[in-house]
Amino acid sequence: MPSSAPLVRRLTPADALSLRQLRLDALQETPEAFGSSYEEEHTLTLDDIRGWIAPADDSAMFGVFVHDALAGMVGVARQRKLKMRHKAHIWSMYVAPALRGQGLGRLLMRAAIDHAAGMRGVRQVQLSVTANNAAAYNLYATLGFEEYGHECEALCVNGELYDELLMALPLAGK
Numbered sequence: 001m002p003s004s005a006p007l008v009r010r011l012t013p014a015d016a017l018s019l020r021q022l023r024l025d026a027l028q029e030t031p032e033a034f035g036s037s038y039e040e041e042h043t044l045t046l047d048d049i050r051g052w053i054a055p056a057d058d059s060a061m062f063g064v065f066v067h068d069a070l071a072g073m074v075g076v077a078r079q080r081k082l083k084m085r086h087k088a089h090i091w092s093m094y095v096a097p098a099l100r101g102q103g104l105g106r107l108l109m110r111a112a113i114d115h116a117a118g119m120r121g122v123r124q125v126q127l128s129v130t131a132n133n134a135a136a137y138n139l140y141a142t143l144g145f146e147e148y149g150h151e152c153e154a155l156c157v158n159g160e161l162y163d164e165l166l167m168a169l170p171l172a173g174k
Contacts, residue, residue: 013050018070026094076112088116090127131163
């Protein structure tokens, strides 16, 4: 019998097909929310996606499942450069439109934050959010993220320019 309670778990290569479809849906539905584009990613193969989500270093992709279907995603990774390894970055946060407003985004963000907090030496988690995305900004703020910068005209989507807000969350036990 399918589960009705949302389940958040780390994605594995076996989730590649579902993740690929959700990611492409996200890039089409809210292109201004991502640095990548549908045009760049629709040609990725399942092997590309499997390699992308295969556990490596401290990075991870999490998914939230509702009725056993992937309903949302988020990625978290430690910065790779030696001088920046004390920071982790959250990326690709998305919940399918029909399932928004149910706390799924908060569940995903908690999983990503908790994962980052478990990375040895990570002192803060950073993310960026499109300035016009009030719902995402408010979610991040309620989780303790604070704005530390504003990048004007960070993204150009179909000729329209979008600003991004840079946010950070200091981790306890630094």
